[in-house]
Amino acid sequence: MKTPRLVASLICALTLTCSAGVLAQTVLKIGFTATNDSHYGTAANVFGEELAKRTNGRYKLQNFPSSALGGEREMVEAVQLGSQDMVITSTGPVGNFVPDTRVFDIPFLFRDYEHARKVLDGPIGQEVLTRFPGKGLVALSWLENGFRHLTNNKQPITGPENLRGMKIRTMENKVHMEAFKTLGALPTPMAMNELFTSLQQGTVDGQENPIPVILSNKLYTVQKHLTLDGHVYSPALLLISPTVWAKVSEADRKAFQEAARLALAANRKRVNEDEAKGIAIIRNAGVSVVEKVDLTRFQTAVAPAYAVYAKEFGADRIKKIQDVK
Ligand code: EAX
Numbered sequence: 001m002k003t004p005r006l007v008a009s010l011i012c013a014l015t016l017t018c019s020a021g022v023l024a025q026t027v028l029k030i031g032f033t034a035t036n037d038s039h040y041g042t043a044a045n046v047f048g049e050e051l052a053k054r055t056n057g058r059y060k061l062q063n064f065p066s067s068a069l070g071g072e073r074e075m076v077e078a079v080q081l082g083s084q085d086m087v088i089t090s091t092g093p094v095g096n097f098v099p100d101t102r103v104f105d106i107p108f109l110f111r112d113y114e115h116a117r118k119v120l121d122g123p124i125g126q127e128v129l130t131r132f133p134g135k136g137l138v139a140l141s142w143l144e145n146g147f148r149h150l151t152n153n154k155q156p157i158t159g160p161e162n163l164r165g166m167k168i169r170t171m172e173n174k175v176h177m178e179a180f181k182t183l184g185a186l187p188t189p190m191a192m193n194e195l196f197t198s199l200q201q202g203t204v205d206g207q208e209n210p211i212p213v214i215l216s217n218k219l220y221t222v223q224k225h226l227t228l229d230g231h232v233y234s235p236a237l238l239l240i241s242p243t244v245w246a247k248v249s250e251a252d253r254k255a256f257q258e259a260a261r262l263a264l265a266a267n268r269k270r271v272n273e274d275e276a277k278g279i280a281i282i283r284n285a286g287v288s289v290v291e292k293v294d295l296t297r298f299q300t301a302v303a304p305a306y307a308v309y310a311k312e313f314g315a316d317r318i319k320k321i322q323d324v325k
Helices: 002-015 039-054 072-081 099-105 113-121 123-129 174-182 192-201 211-216 250-284 295-313 315-322
Strands: 026-031 059-064 086-090 138-152 167-170 186-189 206-210 225-240 288-290
Touching (some): 039 086, 039 211, 039 250, 072 086, 099 174, 099 295, 113 250, 138 211, 167 174, 167 192, 174 186, 174 225, 192 206, 206 211, 206 225, 211 250, 225 295, 250 288, 295 315
Parallel strands (some): 026 059, 026 086, 167 186
């Protein structure tokens, strides 16, 4: 048994990347704002397992859930700088880095999950992923956060008039902020890791997030009302630092991409499951749920913001997305 150890040590000495005679293993740190037991945690776990399997354990993932590495904007910045290896983030702050993602943050753009997934998987969505390297980031895959719904502590929201003057925490996303301003609310951008306390202390009246996030971050324990308005689809992304990516061999890049594909499938499956069981959990916790809202009234109220979006993104680009069947 002496010879193999000696060979291993020699390889280690040459590659300078192993310790205690073990062959090179790179541990990649991945951060996200939800818990390990969430739609994001599921994606990270599947990605980590599949990557390790496909690289014979040469790459391993270490999860930092629950904003342990900071808010989404901070994490994307760190991934860009190379001080953090990977991140799962909503598109919330990503438009500040890769403006082309912003078009997908327009409210009432997607009809349903099928529509959104089809656009992201198709040429329109895949083309946007190619814009990341030019902005100092690498996107391995789209992921999913879900359709966002309103929660608050003031009153049941049945129409846009109920939002008037309400302090709603939004993501640090100007497309979303424009929409809430147009609806008459007071959009208050804030990182996810400050949200729970802000709701608890009444710094903001409400917030908006998909069911998977409301569950994972236990927002239903500090909110009285939920309205299932699904005002906007919230895409997510699996990003890796260009510093890391530059060191990954061509063959291993295939392993990363394949693992990312499986992570996306698992992530969407979990979103479906959370959607199916989540409302009952939230209601059982004592939250009043407005299930049926007249969406056309919200759409009419938010219509003036579409003029701003059309100017920024081009009416034809918006229509092209809407037209995907
Ligand atoms: O990505 O910040 C948010 O509201 C996001 O939806 C959450 O961090 C999951």
